[in-house]
Amino acid sequence: MRREEGVRALLDRVTDEPIIANLGPATADLFAAGDRDANLYSFGGMGLVSSIGLGVAMTAPERKVYVTDGDGSLLMNLGSLATIARMRPPNLVLIVWDNHQWAETGGQPTHTATGTDLAGIASAAGIPRVAAVSTLEAFEEALDQAAHEDGPWCIVADVEERGRPARPILDIEANLLRFRRTFEA
Amino acid sequence: MPAMHWTDAIVEGLRTHEVWTVPYVPDAAGWQVVSKLEADPAFTTVPSTREEEAVGIASGVYAAGGRAAVFMQSSGFGNTINALAQLCIVNRISVPLFIGMRGGLGEFNAAQIPPAQAVVPILDTLGIPHYAPEREEDVPNVVDGALRLCYAGRAPVAVLLYSSLVGAKRAT
Numbered sequence A: 001m002r003r004e005e006g007v008r009a010l011l012d013r014v015t016d017e018p019i020i021a022n023l024g025p026a027t028a029d030l031f032a033a034g035d036r037d038a039n040l041y042s043f044g045g046m047g048l049v050s051s052i053g054l055g056v057a058m059t060a061p062e063r064k065v066y067v068t069d070g071d072g073s074l075l076m077n078l079g080s081l082a083t084i085a086r087m088r089p090p091n092l093v094l095i096v097w098d099n100h101q102w103a104e105t106g107g108q109p110t111h112t113a114t115g116t117d118l119a120g121i122a123s124a125a126g127i128p129r130v131a132a133v134s135t136l137e138a139f140e141e142a143l144d145q146a147a148h149e150d151g152p153w154c155i156v157a158d159v160e161e162r163g164r165p166a167r168p169i170l171d172i173e174a175n176l177l178r179f180r181r182t183f184e185a
Numbered sequence B: 001m002p003a004m005h006w007t008d009a010i011v012e013g014l015r016t017h018e019v020w021t022v023p024y025v026p027d028a029a030g031w032q033v034v035s036k037l038e039a040d041p042a043f044t045t046v047p048s049t050r051e052e053e054a055v056g057i058a059s060g061v062y063a064a065g066g067r068a069a070v071f072m073q074s075s076g077f078g079n080t081i082n083a084l085a086q087l088c089i090v091n092r093i094s095v096p097l098f099i100g101m102r103g104g105l106g107e108f109n110a111a112q113i114p115p116a117q118a119v120v121p122i123l124d125t126l127g128i129p130h131y132a133p134e135r136e137e138d139v140p141n142v143v144d145g146a147l148r149l150c151y152a153g154r155a156p157v158a159v160l161l162y163s164s165l166v167g168a169k170r171a172t
Ligand SMILES: Cc1ncc(C[n+]2csc(CCOP(=O)(O)OP(=O)(O)O)c2C)c(N)n1
Pocket: A022, A023, A024, A025, A026, A044, A045, A046, A069, A070, A071, A072, A073, A074, A099, A101, A102, A103, A104, A105, A110, B082
């Protein structure tokens, strides 16, 4: 599957649920597929989207909270999996677009290209619901389950890297405030 | 009237400003406060594996409309630079930082000295305001003022807890 197909499948399944996207391709694909108030984009803070998602999920327990991370970025903050497991927010769905590379910096192979298994690490960290998928159908099935069943979930989606759309140019502070306002209702 | 114990002054400051979530990496000074927060059902503490992660979690709380403060030791402050510089400052996210300062008066561990000496220069370089209550009676005003500033300014603010206030840790 390709990352942009996965992003579209996710957008097809949400209404006002927050989506927090990693820097680089995850943000560019989400913005291109469907800008919305409940999207929080990243332009820095590599490694931190799973932690941001945990904070959001704990603060808004009534909403499913989606995070779209990158394999290189999750590898930078593996401890986050243990903390998510420890806090166990049932509403958190951590999706990893595993393209086996640091695409944004030129496509250097990450450790998932040399045998590191992020789904295995998530399970071993104590995340109760883990899925490893490599087809769009399997990804959609995991998303549908995650939407209705308690997590926290970690869905590692093996994606084929085909480049990304242009980096969105937007006001970063305004994006944060717009996202924050979706929780005021 | 004797001054409120510094730990209670911080707990009450957090309560007044509705800072209900507290990610932390433990240290002996901060734990004197965090252990009280853990025993108080109004607060949710989040034991974190790394200080940077704790700042990320606190940023998520703020992004969802809540408030979170981070407790850490001076030795771990350097771990937060990516989160502070590339996330909190860029996105304008309010995160109060409570930093237990080792490496000063009474320090017994040489490894604590260099990271502690780097804390204030790093905060200054990042433009993060920092305050250090010296005496117990200063704590309520410093904490109240730091939290007001943090939420008004939409940026991180640090409160430094030195051994003159919290007591020096002894070698064991
Ligand atoms: C702390 C930090 N280190 C390094 C970088 C440089 N950098 C930006 S994106 C990126 C790669 C991210 O890889 P991954 O999470 O796998 O996402 P992909 O680009 O493959 O979608 C790196 C190393 C950075 N922005 N911040």
